[in-house]
Amino acid sequence: MRLHVQIAQTTSLTMSNRYTSCVRSITFVTLSIRIFKAIGGFSKVNMAKALQNQLPGRCIRLVSSSIISPSIPALRKCRTSQRWLSMRAISIPPISNNNKLFYHSYARPSPFQFRMQFFHNTLNLSSKRFASMFPNIISKAIKIPTYVGGGMAAAGSYIAYKANETNTFIHGKWDQFRDFAGNVKDRFGDVLPDGAVTGSGASSNNNGNNGGSGDGSGDGDLMSAAASLFSDNDNERTKVAHEDDEDDEDDGLDEDNTQDEMLNLMKQMIEIRSLLNKIDSNSAHLSLPSIVVIGSQSSGKSSVLESIVGREFLPKGSNMVTRRPIELTLVNTPNSKEITADFPLLRLYNLTNFKEVKKILMESNMAVPTTEAISEDPIQLTIKSSRVPDLSLVDLPGYIQIEAADQPMELKGKIRQLCDKYLADPNIILAISSADVDLANSAALRAAKAADPQGLRTIGVITKLDLVSPEVGHSILTNKKYPLKMGYVGVITKAPGLGKSHLGLFSSRSGSEGKVPQSATIEPQQVAVREFEKSYLREHKKQFNDCQVSTKKLREKLIKILEISMSNALEPTSMLIQQELDDTSYLFKVEFNDRQLTPKSYLLNNVDILKLGIKEFQEKFNRNELKSILKADLDQRVLDFLATRYWKDENLQELSSKINNDDEILYWHKKLELASSSLTKVGVGRLSTMLVTNAILKELENVLQETQLKNHDLIKELVTNTAVNVLNAKYYATADQVENCIKPFKYEIDLDSRDWNIAREHSVLLMKEEMRQCNEKFQVIKNSIGSKKLQQVMAYLHRDPNKTETLGMSKLLLERGSEALFLSKRLQILGFRLQLLKNKCSSVVEKDQCPEVFLNAVSDKLTSTAVLFLNVELLSDFFYNFPIELDRKLNNLSEEQVEMFAKEDPRIARHIELQKRKELLDLALEKIDSILVFKKSYKGVSKKITP
Numbered sequence: 001m002r003l004h005v006q007i008a009q010t011t012s013l014t015m016s017n018r019y020t021s022c023v024r025s026i027t028f029v030t031l032s033i034r035i036f037k038a039i040g041g042f043s044k045v046n047m048a049k050a051l052q053n054q055l056p057g058r059c060i061r062l063v064s065s066s067i068i069s070p071s072i073p074a075l076r077k078c079r080t081s082q083r084w085l086s087m088r089a090i091s092i093p094p095i096s097n098n099n100k101l102f103y104h105s106y107a108r109p110s111p112f113q114f115r116m117q118f119f120h121n122t123l124n125l126s127s128k129r130f131a132s133m134f135p136n137i138i139s140k141a142i143k144i145p146t147y148v149g150g151g152m153a154a155a156g157s158y159i160a161y162k163a164n165e166t167n168t169f170i171h172g173k174w175d176q177f178r179d180f181a182g183n184v185k186d187r188f189g190d191v192l193p194d195g196a197v198t199g200s201g202a203s204s205n206n207n208g209n210n211g212g213s214g215d216g217s218g219d220g221d222l223m224s225a226a227a228s229l230f231s232d233n234d235n236e237r238t239k240v241a242h243e244d245d246e247d248d249e250d251d252g253l254d255e256d257n258t259q260d261e262m263l264n265l266m267k268q269m270i271e272i273r274s275l276l277n278k279i280d281s282n283s284a285h286l287s288l289p290s291i292v293v294i295g296s297q298s299s300g301k302s303s304v305l306e307s308i309v310g311r312e313f314l315p316k317g318s319n320m321v322t323r324r325p326i327e328l329t330l331v332n333t334p335n336s337k338e339i340t341a342d343f344p345l346l347r348l349y350n351l352t353n354f355k356e357v358k359k360i361l362m363e364s365n366m367a368v369p370t371t372e373a374i375s376e377d378p379i380q381l382t383i384k385s386s387r388v389p390d391l392s393l394v395d396l397p398g399y400i401q402i403e404a405a406d407q408p409m410e411l412k413g414k415i416r417q418l419c420d421k422y423l424a425d426p427n428i429i430l431a432i433s434s435a436d437v438d439l440a441n442s443a444a445l446r447a448a449k450a451a452d453p454q455g456l457r458t459i460g461v462i463t464k465l466d467l468v469s470p471e472v473g474h475s476i477l478t479n480k481k482y483p484l485k486m487g488y489v490g491v492i493t494k495a496p497g498l499g500k501s502h503l504g505l506f507s508s509r510s511g512s513e514g515k516v517p518q519s520a521t522i523e524p525q526q527v528a529v530r531e532f533e534k535s536y537l538r539e540h541k542k543q544f545n546d547c548q549v550s551t552k553k554l555r556e557k558l559i560k561i562l563e564i565s566m567s568n569a570l571e572p573t574s575m576l577i578q579q580e581l582d583d584t585s586y587l588f589k590v591e592f593n594d595r596q597l598t599p600k601s602y603l604l605n606n607v608d609i610l611k612l613g614i615k616e617f618q619e620k621f622n623r624n625e626l627k628s629i630l631k632a633d634l635d636q637r638v639l640d641f642l643a644t645r646y647w648k649d650e651n652l653q654e655l656s657s658k659i660n661n662d663d664e665i666l667y668w669h670k671k672l673e674l675a676s677s678s679l680t681k682v683g684v685g686r687l688s689t690m691l692v693t694n695a696i697l698k699e700l701e702n703v704l705q706e707t708q709l710k711n712h713d714l715i716k717e718l719v720t721n722t723a724v725n726v727l728n729a730k731y732y733a734t735a736d737q738v739e740n741c742i743k744p745f746k747y748e749i750d751l752d753s754r755d756w757n758i759a760r761e762h763s764v765l766l767m768k769e770e771m772r773q774c775n776e777k778f779q780v781i782k783n784s785i786g787s788k789k790l791q792q793v794m795a796y797l798h799r800d801p802n803k804t805e806t807l808g809m810s811k812l813l814l815e816r817g818s819e820a821l822f823l824s825k826r827l828q829i830l831g832f833r834l835q836l837l838k839n840k841c842s843s844v845v846e847k848d849q850c851p852e853v854f855l856n857a858v859s860d861k862l863t864s865t866a867v868l869f870l871n872v873e874l875l876s877d878f879f880y881n882f883p884i885e886l887d888r889k890l891n892n893l894s895e896e897q898v899e900m901f902a903k904e905d906p907r908i909a910r911h912i913e914l915q916k917r918k919e920l921l922d923l924a925l926e927k928i929d930s931i932l933v934f935k936k937s938y939k940g941v942s943k944k945i946t947p
């Protein structure tokens, strides 16, 4: 489609009204049909309906509602396509009769709408131009598609009638275009020099100082660039607006039009800047320009920034409190009722208490030791409010004078390096000087001059205008001594005599009584300051007539200048990002074969593996397993009881023959009862529950070790804690249940021959194992001191157990000998008991003589009963609840925690970071490109309609 050509054709004012109307209407209808066809989203019926109504506004709405926004990648591919522009072009909402209404009713036009305002502006051609286009229009008109021509002829009077209607509509719109164009010029005239608006790039103000002109028209090269960006062909000179009468009539100081005039384009560019910051917060080259605030101590920097924000938030103090640059991003959020602050790098969001914000800023600064003086590491602060403009500022206070002060050379160099980085092109320098200090002594201007010798990108801000006479203020603002192309703006950012009590009183007022409107987003102090500034400037209106004054003016100027300078930086930044993206993509391919990985997917994969491991463990961890764990522990206790109660007993030999003596019978019977009772009262409930719990946790640790989670302490702790919590929830109940169930064994233990035989077999094995271990230990000692020597020591110790004479044997040797002697005696006893177990102990009747078998049988009973309940009470519950609880806990992890977890593994951290960098670069590039598409498309269109 050639939207531009067709619209141009409709603009001839030299045609007779009737003919012009007809051609315009027909062309519009043709255009609509073509657009509809091009979009392909309309049925013939819809087209017919739209045409029948012949209301362009409606057509536009119909079309725009049917357009599915092209995806960004697709957009990139066809970014130079005029068709795309044309499609989007007609999605502009219909313009109201009142051009002001148009502007304000779409107070937040999309970037595209913004560009289209220029587009329409450009269409607002002078009649001369149209006249010169007339032959061209005729020739183009001949080329109107045949089907429209045919249709026109066939439809005859019907189309003419409808065309007339359309024509009336277009006339209305045309007037609005013209008015609107004026608006746009007013808007940019504020910062654009006359010459710049023509696109010539030559500033009409060559004295290098526009401060004097008070119109900001001397914004020089930056402005020329801006002009060429937006308006190559507009010859209309813009009459530059001053802080004018309108301001005086604008009684509601709270009604700051700045926000109404802010454009989404700026928001998008600030978003891109934030994106680039995320990619590389320390990279100067991979960033869009910002406004860097500099000024000497007490020049009023903080007050200026706070008056822009409408809140007090900057830390103050004499001990150079700003040690790190504060990158302040202001985001206009039209619908929010309160002002919020984020510290993205600290992951602190939506803070509403600005005392806290101040505290955090203070702490972040103070974290830099005095010896280091400064750190390059910026503090990022984002403030969102409906009352702040979209701006990106960097606060560098303190550095200027510190750099100049008596500092060691090394430190000076460091400070200078930091200043150079921030003050470098294309950043805008906001040089703050106090009106009551001679400009010749302004450290800010000196530093700005060093970084920007021609004063092309420096805005001078003169604070404390109220402290000097208006005449002096005027002479500073219009001075020619320190020329700045973007001029000076005078401000007052403090209301005199506004003590705390006054503010309290002030803030307690409300509504009409309070005079000053209250706002959740602006502090009463700030409201009072603005009120004072306004009344002061109103009082001295004549003196400041040709100057740029007021905080409001400064805000507007900053928005416009930053927008232009950001816009200019888009193309070179886009190229840099493309290079970065290519490098990153290559690395990502080489190192990770383009494999996508998110912290969450990494976590979930590993948790799945963990769950699989736990499932396998569950299958393995059956009743038998449980039994063997508990039995092993009870076996040990049985051996301990045997050792302490039996194997040390001097009468143990009695058990080898048949006992007939009643005393002996009673003795051994009681002994067995005591040993059995000790075993049943060992606290089997707690013991068994604890054993199983420990076994589960140990196995969980093993499973964890088999997954990647072993490299992540954070998640390992979470998994273990979850398991402990689930087990703890059942621990006491299970222990009590088990204890209750084994209670009967404390009084009576019934054993049948099967139980006895099993216990006997097990006892034999146990004794053998005990013997093996004793033997092993004995051999170790023997090997360490030698067989012969050991025999000597043992013989000696056997003879003289009290070791009255050492015979030259060392203490260690004697210790070893004693141990060996003990082991050899124990081996003897065990051998003798084992023999007895094999030869005797055939039935439960002999239990008093065979305590090994009986205690074993008791431990068997305890084990089987405990396992039954452990399985039901503890294990089933654990395997059911643990995965559920784990999922719940994992779901509660914040994105940051998941990312932190994943990055614990250096390789995963590299993978995620590289991938994220690639994605961010891609996104930043897409966003920049989508803005560049508008720029290029706009230029393309405007060139074609140039006569």
Ligand SMILES: Nc1nc2c(ncn2[C@@H]2O[C@H](COP(=O)(O)OP(=O)(O)OP(=O)(O)O)[C@@H](O)[C@H]2O)c(=O)[nH]1
Pocket (backbone or CB within 6 Å): 295, 296, 297, 298, 299, 300, 301, 302, 303, 304, 316, 317, 397, 398, 463, 464, 465, 466, 467, 491, 492, 493, 494, 496
């Ligand atoms: N009369 C008057 N005083 C002002 C104005 N702006 C700021 N001040 C006062 O000047 C002093 C310094 O202002 P700040 O905003 O703290 O200046 P600063 O440059 O941030 O100071 P440092 O943080 O110390 O570097 C404060 O007492 C302010 O109240 C103004 O427009 N008029």
